[in-house]
Amino acid sequence: MTPTSATTGDPLDVERIKKDFPILERRVRGKRLVYLDSANTSQKPRAVLDAIDSYYERSNANVHRGTYLIAEEATAALEGARTKVAGFVGARSEREVVFTKNATEALNLVAKAWGRANLRAGDPVVITELEHHANIVPWHQLVDEVGIELRWIPVGADGHLDLTDLDRLLDGARVLSFAAMSNVLGTMTPVERLVAAAHDAGAIAVVDASQHVPHVPTDVAAWGADFAAFTGHKMCGPTGIGVLWGTETILDATPPFLTGGEMILNVTKEGFTANELPWKFEAGTPPIAEAVGLGAAVDYLDGLGMAAVREHEVALTGYALRSLAERFGDDLRVHGPAEPAERGGVLSFTYRDVHPHDLTQVFDERGVCVRAGHHCAKPLMRELGVAATARASLYVYNDEADVDALGDAIGAASDFFSF
Ligand SMILES: Cc1ncc(COP(=O)(O)O)c(C=O)c1O
Numbered sequence: 001m002t003p004t005s006a007t008t009g010d011p012l013d014v015e016r017i018k019k020d021f022p023i024l025e026r027r028v029r030g031k032r033l034v035y036l037d038s039a040n041t042s043q044k045p046r047a048v049l050d051a052i053d054s055y056y057e058r059s060n061a062n063v064h065r066g067t068y069l070i071a072e073e074a075t076a077a078l079e080g081a082r083t084k085v086a087g088f089v090g091a092r093s094e095r096e097v098v099f100t101k102n103a104t105e106a107l108n109l110v111a112k113a114w115g116r117a118n119l120r121a122g123d124p125v126v127i128t129e130l131e132h133h134a135n136i137v138p139w140h141q142l143v144d145e146v147g148i149e150l151r152w153i154p155v156g157a158d159g160h161l162d163l164t165d166l167d168r169l170l171d172g173a174r175v176l177s178f179a180a181m182s183n184v185l186g187t188m189t190p191v192e193r194l195v196a197a198a199h200d201a202g203a204i205a206v207v208d209a210s211q212h213v214p215h216v217p218t219d220v221a222a223w224g225a226d227f228a229a230f231t232g233h234k235m236c237g238p239t240g241i242g243v244l245w246g247t248e249t250i251l252d253a254t255p256p257f258l259t260g261g262e263m264i265l266n267v268t269k270e271g272f273t274a275n276e277l278p279w280k281f282e283a284g285t286p287p288i289a290e291a292v293g294l295g296a297a298v299d300y301l302d303g304l305g306m307a308a309v310r311e312h313e314v315a316l317t318g319y320a321l322r323s324l325a326e327r328f329g330d331d332l333r334v335h336g337p338a339e340p341a342e343r344g345g346v347l348s349f350t351y352r353d354v355h356p357h358d359l360t361q362v363f364d365e366r367g368v369c370v371r372a373g374h375h376c377a378k379p380l381m382r383e384l385g386v387a388a389t390a391r392a393s394l395y396v397y398n399d400e401a402d403v404d405a406l407g408d409a410i411g412a413a414s415d416f417f418s419f
Contacts, residue, residue: 010158011308014399020045020300021397031367034405035116039183039211039346039393040371041233044297047150048236051296052289063288064262065281077178078288080280081295089209089228089297090219091245095277098251099286103210104134104231108243109281110177110206113257114227114250118174121147125175128153128161128189128314129383130182134229135208135374139177153178155383159185159336159343163193166371178226182210184377184384184391185336186317186346188216195225204250210234214395215313215344217306226250226327232290235298241290244281251277258283265305301396309396316394320347320403326408331419335384345394349377351410354388354417363390363411368405 005045018024021043026033035043059073060103064253078095086097100106115138119125125139125148134240142148144231151169156162161178170176172378180191191207199206204226212218214235220228227250256263256274263283265273301309324332324347333350337343351359356372363370370392374381381387392406 003088004217012304012312012396013339014397016314017304018397018399020047022046022049024397028367029365032405033364034201034402036392036394036402036406037371037389038214038234038395038397038398039344041239042214042236042395043397044238044262044293045236045300046301048238048296049382051291052238055292060289062285072327074288077292077295078189078286081291081298084295084298085243088218088302089230089245090107090221091214092221093248095248095252096145096220096245098246098278098281098282100229100242100244101287101310102229102233102242103208103229103239104229104242104268106231106242107134107177107206109244109254109257110140110227110229111142113281114204114254115148116146116173117255118253118399119148121158122149124149124151124173125177126151126153126169126173126198127176128178129155129184130161130187130189130212130380131179131377132183132208134210135177135179135206139164142338146176152379155185155187155380158338159187161187162239163190163232166197167201170197170203173198173201173203175206176201176203177208179208179210180226181209181215181344182336182347182377182391183211183346184348184375184382185379186214186343186348187337191223191225192230199224201336211344211346214301216310220245223286226228232297233296234299234362235294237294237295240289241287241294246276251281256280256283260284261411262286286346296398306404313394314394316398316400317347318342318346319400320335320392320394320406323387323403324349324407324410328410328414331414332410335389345398346391347393348389348391350386350389351413352417352419354413356388356416357388358414359410363406363409366409366412368409370406370409
């Protein structure tokens, strides 16, 4: 019998949730689609697809400049989505919510706009070894352009940040920028402690919340950070939209990033006056339909309840860690914290000496979608001593049957490579 939320006591009714996602009805290679790559991008529920369709079918027009009804509707749809996002992450006002293309653009905005205006040669910027390239490369550029000093908080053997030398690393620092949850190890970092330590040292705190917001109740105001970045497509929303949240104080102190239309109050031959928050950072026609889709995604996740989402993922991650360990023992090495409550549902693993790409190719024949590679975290992979891992990642529409399908796929790969 396929386990369901009714039989497992799961706080989410996953059987019902699966029906909300049309793509999960697909068969691939003659098999049920088992989607285990949500840390990469999530699937989209019908409600999000319908909201985007309905926007284009009924209200499509450009925003903030219309003098007719559907343009007013489009503007209301965009700004309504901003209000929903603000509420979802605990922002104090919509002025703190800047729409970007994705989390990468949001983090580039921080490094390039705030960083270039505020950092000088020799200024220390602290990041961690578990960062995604999106929170590394923009800082590397400032090393080259400005001469900042990049410092790294190490990751310990248990998959957690090693904070032994935190005070020394933060001494004189101007920025501490770190992920709230690792996209490779699932590690949850102690956000409030790190933010407080950054502020005590006189640094600003930037949180890459890309893997946190989709999976864990998030309250940016309670974090007390200065900036937080996340991305719509990992939280049931469409691609093409991300968010930079920032306090009004720091956003006011940050010059515009991209410039042109929409982000101005006035332009003369002599210069320009930037628009008010948050539009000061939204140059050009914004991703209107994408914002509408993100608003619908927020409604969808709110409907499930983020506390229930987190509870579901902790339970399912625990099941995955237990059942895969029982089945494969030491042949399967899952990286990251051992305790489900200290991690997200991201399972990076290696199986004996099979290359992760070979593993996932066998998985694909069974309809099981798992990512293989460096997961845009090459410095971390080097610390782990591996070139690549296979990474299965769980979300609201996954259940124990999906984890069992992963186990069967690993078993099939093991047979194929004749262990
Ligand atoms: C932790 C983390 N930060 C940033 C990103 C970048 O997200 P995007 O590609 O949507 O900009 C990702 C995506 O994998 C991520 O996992």
